[in-house]
Amino acid sequence: MGARVDGEKWKELCNAVTEQMEAFTKPFVTPLIHELDGSEALIGSGAYIDFSDGKVGGATLLTCEHVARHQPQQHRPDGAKKLILVSGEVFSDTDCDASTTKISENTWQAQVLQSQRVVMSKFSTTHAPAKAELLFFHGLAGENAYVGFGGLDDIMTGYCSQEKADSGDDEIFEILWQPLEAQVTEGTSVDEKERLRYDDPKGFSGSLVWNTRFVELGADLSRWRPTDAVVTGLLRRWDTSTKTLLVWRVEHVLAWLASRPGWA
Known part of the structure; x- marks a missing residue:
């Protein structure tokens, strides 16, 4: 562990980690949109993963069941215009x-653009972050999306937070969601700052949650890289009673x- 940092210095470090993680994970994530004429669009998040054991070929889109049950769905691989x-x-x-x-290889190659798949070696075998570790997720909150006429105007957002102390169980862990204490990173454009909202996390269901390992590696930007991060869970939902985000532990995922x- 490195020297303890507090206050403004810690905010600067969190800002840097968040921006680097957002850039690192951007090719892996996608919004998931279910839109029927005359109905409000339903929004979730997902990630492209790649199995290295040969069980499944091509890309696989991972999300929550309560997101995927609403069919048909549309996604937008990184770099796609529509x-x-x-x-x-x-x-x-x-x-x-x-x-x-399961997305066929031909379909994936036709839409891939800048998108990438998370390889299974990036999944931690168990959820075991260091104390006060920075945890990161990247997805689309419904409050930051406008869907209409087959199009999507949105701001995909990445968040760093921490696990709530003395919470969760063998199945899930809880991430703090505190909108009043949220800070927009320095790299956010002026236009996005004016449009961005971060009051309601609905839509983040299906996002991968990453253990950045920043604290574990000494909270030192000269030693840490976003590639050091590992997947530690699947974000399920916002719990209004605890004011936390509930995440399914990676070992269960x-x-x-x-x-x-075998066909899946």
Whole structure:
């Protein structure tokens, strides 16, 4: 561990980690949009992952079941100018609130642009962050999206937060969500600062949560890189009673992914 830092210096460090993590994870994430004529659009988040054990070929879109149940859906791979219909084999589990869509390699190559897939080696085997570690997620809050006529005007956002002390259980952990204490990073454009809202986290369901390992590696920007981060969970939902975001622990995510049928 490095020397303890407080106050303004810690804010500067958090700003730098957030911006670097946002750039690092940008190619992996996508908004998920369900829009029917005459109905309000439903918004969630997802991530492209890649299995290295040969069980599944091509890209796989991972999100929550309560997001994926609303079909048809559209996504927008990084670099795409418009929404694209999600197509592929869907496997969902209501008990675990998790879902995958197998995207064929041909389809992926036709839409890939700048998008990338999270390889399984980036998934931690267990959720075990250092004390007061910075945890990061990247997705789309519905309050920062306008959907209409097949288009999407949005601001995808990345957040650094921390695990709530003495919370969670064997299945989930809790991330602090404190809008009144949120700070916009220095790299945010003037236009985005004017438009950005961060009051309501609805829409982040399906986002991967990353253990940045920044604190673990000494809270030293000269030693830490965003590539040191590992996936530590799947963000499920906002709990209004605890004012926290509930995250399914990565060990359960991995077990569920491994248990799916061969066609999924």
